[in-house]
Amino acid sequence: MGKYAFFLGCIMPLRYPGIESATREVFKSLGIDLVDMQGASCCPAPGVMRSFDQTYWMAIAARNLAIAEKMGVDGVLTICNGCFDTLFEVAHKLNHDPELRKKINKILKDASGMEYNGTVQVRHFVELLYREVGVEAIKAKVKGGKNLRAAVHYGCHFLKPSNIKKIDDSERPHIFDDLVEASGMTSVPYKDKGMCCGAGGGVRARTPDVALKMTEENLKNMTDAGVDVIVDCCPFCHLQYDAGQAQLKNYKIPVLHLSQLMVLAFGLDKDKTGFESHQVKVNL
Amino acid sequence: MAEAKEPNPEFTRKVVEGGGKTVNLCFQCGTCTGSCPSGRQTAFRVRKVVRRAQLGFEEDVLPSEDLWLCTTCYTCYERCPRGVEIVDIIMALRNMAVRKGYMAEPHRKVAELISKTGHLVTLREEDKALRTKLGLQGTPPTVFSDPKAQEEVKKIAALCGFDKLVASGGKA
Numbered sequence: 001m002g003k004y005a006f007f008l009g010c011i012m013p014l015r016y017p018g019i020e021s022a023t024r025e026v027f028k029s030l031g032i033d034l035v036d037m038q039g040a041s042c043c044p045a046p047g048v049m050r051s052f053d054q055t056y057w058m059a060i061a062a063r064n065l066a067i068a069e070k071m072g073v074d075g076v077l078t079i080c081n082g083c084f085d086t087l088f089e090v091a092h093k094l095n096h097d098p099e100l101r102k103k104i105n106k107i108l109k110d111a112s113g114m115e116y117n118g119t120v121q122v123r124h125f126v127e128l129l130y131r132e133v134g135v136e137a138i139k140a141k142v143k144g145g146k147n148l149r150a151a152v153h154y155g156c157h158f159l160k161p162s163n164i165k166k167i168d169d170s171e172r173p174h175i176f177d178d179l180v181e182a183s184g185m186t187s188v189p190y191k192d193k194g195m196c197c198g199a200g201g202g203v204r205a206r207t208p209d210v211a212l213k214m215t216e217e218n219l220k221n222m223t224d225a226g227v228d229v230i231v232d233c234c235p236f237c238h239l240q241y242d243a244g245q246a247q248l249k250n251y252k253i254p255v256l257h258l259s260q261l262m263v264l265a266f267g268l269d270k271d272k273t274g275f276e277s278h279q280v281k282v283n284l
Numbered sequence: 285m286a287e288a289k290e291p292n293p294e295f296t297r298k299v300v301e302g303g304g305k306t307v308n309l310c311f312q313c314g315t316c317t318g319s320c321p322s323g324r325q326t327a328f329r330v331r332k333v334v335r336r337a338q339l340g341f342e343e344d345v346l347p348s349e350d351l352w353l354c355t356t357c358y359t360c361y362e363r364c365p366r367g368v369e370i371v372d373i374i375m376a377l378r379n380m381a382v383r384k385g386y387m388a389e390p391h392r393k394v395a396e397l398i399s400k401t402g403h404l405v406t407l408r409e410e411d412k413a414l415r416t417k418l419g420l421q422g423t424p425p426t427v428f429s430d431p432k433a434q435e436e437v438k439k440i441a442a443l444c445g446f447d448k449l450v451a452s453g454g455k456a
Binding site for chain 2: 008010011013014015017018020021024036037038039040041042044045046047048049050051052053054055056059060063107108110111112156157160161162170171195196198199200201202203205206207210211213214217271272274276277
């Protein structure tokens, strides 16, 4: 079923390592090889780091892409909307602008001896599971799990900007909902589904109170729809909902990354979910 | 009587060169502001930021706190009837603002962390312990466990002048 360079990023391996072990378990059970990218770094984050210096943002991203290119894999796999956006967008820019590629490659070569050649495909795990594995094959894997009411949170940088990503309708997407439903849960409609969690663009770091207000609006809309869990596909949204609820105190909706949900649904080793690092308790 | 400000096309040209190439397509309909999740919570109005960029009102836009209230969610970008790539305009403006020294301390700290270590987040003992318990490599197989990779990442920061930019809180 293919072999992919597994891009870890920062928040998953360092704050929610359960998402990493869960992803490894799920992909192993699907017969997809994930290979570590030795020496990879932060993507770097598309909101906050791109805001400071776009040349640096592209050069670091190009280094990560170059590492994946040397591995002879079918693509680089991301489980985070931020990592996906940076690697996808920078690859897109460098593939379509030869002058820019030359400029970035000069920096990259001087620093590491590597160059980005434009040969690696950047994949988001939700899109890869939907397109390469398929909803029916996921359904066939489901052995356990619970039919809970799920608030599916797509986040922003998985589908958008849609003019270059071309994955699903950015206003009314369905592929992530389909995977959550295939895993045995019910995806519940809620007001302003698709709204940002509040964390991106450096807002969480600079004005956390503003970020939290956006999070709270989402949580209120989810609560009004009577959801049992939040399912995300991005460790940064995951962090914002999990830590945000701990700060707000009056919400206690468990937050699951799709990989963690799939470990439960496929009847894999529950200990690999790493729920103990979550601030909102997950008893599933 | 209030005096009208003179537009500054030179600044607008810099926004275009910085990636905001669609800035002049905006006809100020306000779909962006109406779609903005941050603007629901604050007085941030995306339309105004774009207008100021169009007119070249550098002194109104670069020091503005509003510039940093965008979460880059792309909702405005997706809905814009004129195809204005609003997030790209905001990025061009933010890059210029940082060069003018408008870099908030929490942002400077985050930037310093990646510039020096290659990651935005630190590796604590408790992270190593949980990783090990989950059957993962205690230190992830990233720059954190590869001194040569660490050097490469630092060298990129130096070649881009990013290390100096961060050390001085912009302006470098």
